Amino acid sequence: MNGSVSLTSREEIEVHRFSWPVSIGVPVLAIFLQVFLNIRFLTVLDLPLLVTIFFAVARRRPVPGMITGALIGTLQDAWTGHPIGLFGIAKTIVGYLGSSLGVKVDVENPGSRFLMTFAFVLIHRFVYMAISLQLVGGSESWLWGHTLLSALVNGLAAVVLFSLMDRLKLRN
Amino acid sequence: MENFFVRYKNPLVLMAVLFIQVVSLATQVKRPENARAGTAGSGTRLIRVWTLTAFTPVEKMFVSTGHFFRDGWHNYADLRSVRRQNHELRDEVVRLQMEQVQLKQDADQARRLQVLLEFKEKYISKTVAAQVIATSGTEQSRVIVIDKGAHDGIKPDMAVITPDGIVGKVKDVFPLSSQVLLINDHDSGAGVILEHSRLQGIVKGTSLGELQINDIMSDEQIEAGDHVITSGGDRIYPKGFSVGTVISSTPDHDNDPFLAIKIKPSADLRRLEEVMVVTKVAEETPSVAGGPLPMRAADILAQRLPSVPKQDPNAPKTPGGITTGSVPANAAAATAKPSPTPAKANQPSGTDQKPGNANAPAKPMTTGTSAATVTPSAAKKTGTDNKPASSGQSAVSTGAGTASASPTPVKPKPATKKPKAADATTGAAEPKNSAPKTSDQPATEPPAATPTPEKPQL
Numbered sequence: 001m002n003g004s005v006s007l008t009s010r011e012e013i014e015v016h017r018f019s020w021p022v023s024i025g026v027p028v029l030a031i032f033l034q035v036f037l038n039i040r041f042l043t044v045l046d047l048p049l050l051v052t053i054f055f056a057v058a059r060r061r062p063v064p065g066m067i068t069g070a071l072i073g074t075l076q077d078a079w080t081g082h083p084i085g086l087f088g089i090a091k092t093i094v095g096y097l098g099s100s101l102g103v104k105v106d107v108e109n110p111g112s113r114f115l116m117t118f119a120f121v122l123i124h125r126f127v128y129m130a131i132s133l134q135l136v137g138g139s140e141s142w143l144w145g146h147t148l149l150s151a152l153v154n155g156l157a158a159v160v161l162f163s164l165m166d167r168l169k170l171r172n
Numbered sequence: 173m174e175n176f177f178v179r180y181k182n183p184l185v186l187m188a189v190l191f192i193q194v195v196s197l198a199t200q201v202k203r204p205e206n207a208r209a210g211t212a213g214s215g216t217r218l219i220r221v222w223t224l225t226a227f228t229p230v231e232k233m234f235v236s237t238g239h240f241f242r243d244g245w246h247n248y249a250d251l252r253s254v255r256r257q258n259h260e261l262r263d264e265v266v267r268l269q270m271e272q273v274q275l276k277q278d279a280d281q282a283r284r285l286q287v288l289l290e291f292k293e294k295y296i297s298k299t300v301a302a303q304v305i306a307t308s309g310t311e312q313s314r315v316i317v318i319d320k321g322a323h324d325g326i327k328p329d330m331a332v333i334t335p336d337g338i339v340g341k342v343k344d345v346f347p348l349s350s351q352v353l354l355i356n357d358h359d360s361g362a363g364v365i366l367e368h369s370r371l372q373g374i375v376k377g378t379s380l381g382e383l384q385i386n387d388i389m390s391d392e393q394i395e396a397g398d399h400v401i402t403s404g405g406d407r408i409y410p411k412g413f414s415v416g417t418v419i420s421s422t423p424d425h426d427n428d429p430f431l432a433i434k435i436k437p438s439a440d441l442r443r444l445e446e447v448m449v450v451t452k453v454a455e456e457t458p459s460v461a462g463g464p465l466p467m468r469a470a471d472i473l474a475q476r477l478p479s480v481p482k483q484d485p486n487a488p489k490t491p492g493g494i495t496t497g498s499v500p501a502n503a504a505a506a507t508a509k510p511s512p513t514p515a516k517a518n519q520p521s522g523t524d525q526k527p528g529n530a531n532a533p534a535k536p537m538t539t540g541t542s543a544a545t546v547t548p549s550a551a552k553k554t555g556t557d558n559k560p561a562s563s564g565q566s567a568v569s570t571g572a573g574t575a576s577a578s579p580t581p582v583k584p585k586p587a588t589k590k591p592k593a594a595d596a597t598t599g600a601a602e603p604k605n606s607a608p609k610t611s612d613q614p615a616t617e618p619p620a621a622t623p624t625p626e627k628p629q630l
Binding site for chain 2: 031032034035036043044046062063066067070074075076077078079080081082083084085086087088089092093096100128131132135136138139140141143146
């Protein structure tokens, strides 16, 4: 933080902590719901990504943020038919960016949470597509409408979900 | 140096984590067969195994609990309308019994024709019912997880079906569960036939989870509503299973001379609950129920009674005095011996049919002239990838039709004409000159199923 521009107040750069059950249980629950509830709406909604973003911006520490993203992404990869690592890499980057952003920007109010999540969904999708096309040789196509819809839905869901998950933070 | 690592700790850790994942990814992409084989030393495989093994019991419990309550409610609700349904079902049974009689006749006829052509058909001999317990949860990968795994005999590349149609194929198998790649995944594909036009293609998934055929030329006429079935050519999905119906057919601008044919899947891939895994497919030549083909009275009498065969001045004489070539090769074979496999008799006569070839022999069955004796259901059973009538069909039709169905022996042709008449490639080229009767006559005659008695030629 030395010499860097910060848009956060002293209170906002507070590093939140979570209990171990929450740190493990919430990501597992998110993945469980994602794969178990065979609801079409949930395929647009990316619960593991939202959890990754939340933990990253709340902890405000890049290394735990990216590790959390890598683990969640790898677990999520296990359920897909793709090589393991696609979601892992994408969520690692999101975790890193989220925790770095959390230091500089106020990520506590609903507006910034919506915009942040909207942007991270696009980044996540872009990274995923880049890896899939360049490294794996996939044949997916970028669908703007669908991607924007997904970003919008996830952004709105993040506003609600993050406010609920704020209660899980350990406060001194 | 130490200061460098401290200062750039976060980016360095990020690069290290990404590097590990990229190397892991590259390993999988470079050696996919290892991952598929499920070798014990494969780290990626272990992650999948651990994850699914940990989640599967919990999901099974949730699924079972949910089904318990749902089934209880459904049972109560069903009881209220069971009397009316029972009455409707009785009517349905009567109707189906009548249909069954008709279908049985068609099936018997189809089997006889299949035997004649040595047509090898694949039968599903064993399936394993499974419940869907999870999905991939993303739109980037259309995968479901079923609650049957290696312990239940599931293996990779087994077809997964429902009564409505095909669902996908088994991708990865774990001890207690398996991953199934749905047919609408963009990595998926299946060989299909358009039932009406008999065109073959490969149906693939799109990024939006739709089914599409992209390898049919744009000059073909494809109509919406045409039923699409599996061709069996991919050696994964058994032949004849419903895939879906054509929704639309438009020129594919990205793939210019071809059409983009969108298919609506028969099985509801978004609401899969129970599926069946085809664990065993038997390939055999169908046998005619009740033993060999019935011998015609004329043939029996011809064998038992002394006869004076017609002499053909051009044909060489055999020791037994029977004139070879007095009838076309196919008809001769059929008349002399109504063998269960008289298709062999066709081969020397120049047809290019290969025994056991599921595709080639079936072509003329539905489009050829003799196919007129085959009912649509019989044709469906025997036919596979039929194209519009081609040159070889008349000769083959002659063989099948005459051998199986001709109650009245075909009028003999001179021996010198025989090769042309029976030749598959020239049979259609000059149908009227060489063997017009042999190719056309059986089509108008009664099928083999109901041979009409006739007077023996003595």
